[in-house]
Amino acid sequence: MKNQLEFLTNDLLLKQSExxxxxxxxxxxxxxxxxYNDLSVHTLGDWLxxxxxxxxxxxxxxxxxxxxxxxxxxxxxxxxxxxxKDIQTTIVDDIDFLLWRETEKGILELNLEDxxxxxxxxxxxxxxxxxxxxxxxxxxxQKLLFNFLA
Amino acid sequence: MxxxxxxxxxxxxxxxxxxxxxxxxxxxxxxxxxxxDDINNKFDEINNIFGQTVKFDKEKTPLISKDQIGYDxxxxxxxLRLRNGRFSYHFLNNYQEFDEILTKFIYYxxxxxxxxxxxxxxxxxxxxxxxxxxxxxxxxxSRLVQLYPKYSSDRDILAFQNAVKFQYKESPESEINxxxxxxxxxxxxxDITANHTISLKNLDNIKMHFAPLQQLKNKAFFDSITAKAxxxxxxx
Numbered sequence: 001m002k003n004q005l006e007f008l009t010n011d012l013l014l015k016q017s018e019x020x021x022x023x024x025x026x027x028x029x030x031x032x033x034x035x036y037n038d039l040s041v042h043t044l045g046d047w048l049x050x051x052x053x054x055x056x057x058x059x060x061x062x063x064x065x066x067x068x069x070x071x072x073x074x075x076x077x078x079x080x081x082x083x084x085k086d087i088q089t090t091i092v093d094d095i096d097f098l099l100w101r102e103t104e105k106g107i108l109e110l111n112l113e114d115x116x117x118x119x120x121x122x123x124x125x126x127x128x129x130x131x132x133x134x135x136x137x138x139x140x141x142q143k144l145l146f147n148f149l150a
Numbered sequence: 151m152x153x154x155x156x157x158x159x160x161x162x163x164x165x166x167x168x169x170x171x172x173x174x175x176x177x178x179x180x181x182x183x184x185x186x187d188d189i190n191n192k193f194d195e196i197n198n199i200f201g202q203t204v205k206f207d208k209e210k211t212p213l214i215s216k217d218q219i220g221y222d223x224x225x226x227x228x229x230l231r232l233r234n235g236r237f238s239y240h241f242l243n244n245y246q247e248f249d250e251i252l253t254k255f256i257y258y259x260x261x262x263x264x265x266x267x268x269x270x271x272x273x274x275x276x277x278x279x280x281x282x283x284x285x286x287x288x289x290x291x292s293r294l295v296q297l298y299p300k301y302s303s304d305r306d307i308l309a310f311q312n313a314v315k316f317q318y319k320e321s322p323e324s325e326i327n328x329x330x331x332x333x334x335x336x337x338x339x340x341d342i343t344a345n346h347t348i349s350l351k352n353l354d355n356i357k358m359h360f361a362p363l364q365q366l367k368n369k370a371f372f373d374s375i376t377a378k379a380x381x382x383x384x385x386x
Contacts, residue, residue: 083235103171
């Protein structure tokens with residue numbers, strides 16, 4: 001799963017060309033169609049499909065993941081696409097869906113709980129200090145992603 | 151290794167970039183940078199880039215708004231792009247030596263870096279060279295570039311995009327991305343990026359990190375074209 005977003009990252013980087021960004025945009029439309037193959041994730045829709053078929057998620061987890069990926073579509077326009085390349089996913093304690101990434105500063109985790117709760121946790125590599133924030137109903141997914149991708 | 155100088159270069163766009171962890175557009179750093187005389191007077195167009203943003207709430211209708219996501223500074227041959235976590239310099243439709251472009255890039259980067267609050271954790275340096283290769287009935291893609299769909303007289307290739315990522319064994323610290331893409335009936339792009347992933351607090355000696363990428367992107371270019379293409383671009 002580690003390199004699942006690498007194709008998407010590369011596509012986004014290609015589109016950053018000043019002269020040929022539009023040509024790459026057009027070519028992406030020509031070639032890419034939704035697929036469930038992990039190695040062929042070129043769009044966020046592909047990624048969502050891949051995650052929902054790979055993991056047995058609850059209704060609330062699917063709702064949150066859907067909202068998160070919708071927000072990511074906008075956040076990706078504002079950040080260096082390289083940052084999403086390292087996102088990894090796993091299931092914790094058989095029920096919680098975890099997205100996580102390792103940076104120079106430490107580990108960032110986004111835990112989508114089975115009952116709809118969301119926990120954002122960052123652990124500093126040097127000090128070991130942990131910062132945890134729990135969300136229940138009102139979630140600003142874009143802000144959450146900026147923290148996760150910071 | 152010495153590579154020949156191409157008098158008729160197919161290079162159309164050159165991009166030098168630095169990536170970093172911090173979200174610099176979240177505060178007034180970028181504003182301070184673009185207000186500098188050296189920047190303001192240099193670029194004819196300074197565009198605030200807006201993107202649509204949406205706030206989600208599980209119980210309510212999503213709230214759509216437009217927020218600023220960065221700046222594009224443009225002149226005839228240069229573009230500076232400021233985005234969260236990325237500073238890139240694009241040199242367009244003109245050719246200059248690697249060192250000349252690097253010097254300009256370093257100049258802009260130093261100005262930018264001085265006007266950023268706090269130090270930046272640099273994660274990646276990259277150079278990208280986009281070449282426009284003209285094709286026609288006699289000179290199909292497969293006769294000019296090495297990464298291609300096989301040409302045959304009984305079919306027309308309408309579109310293709312091939313990508314390969316690799317490392318040269320003598321430079322395991324850097325990655326090369328080569329993409330070939332047919333963009334219309336007359337042209338394909340040969341798009342070469344050399345990346346150097348690092349982790350540094352501020353970048354004092356930028357030149358040291360970019361210089362090795364010159365040789366790598368050259369090697370990748372000459373490895374990616376055919377002898378026929380070399381002859382085509384060697385002389386005007």
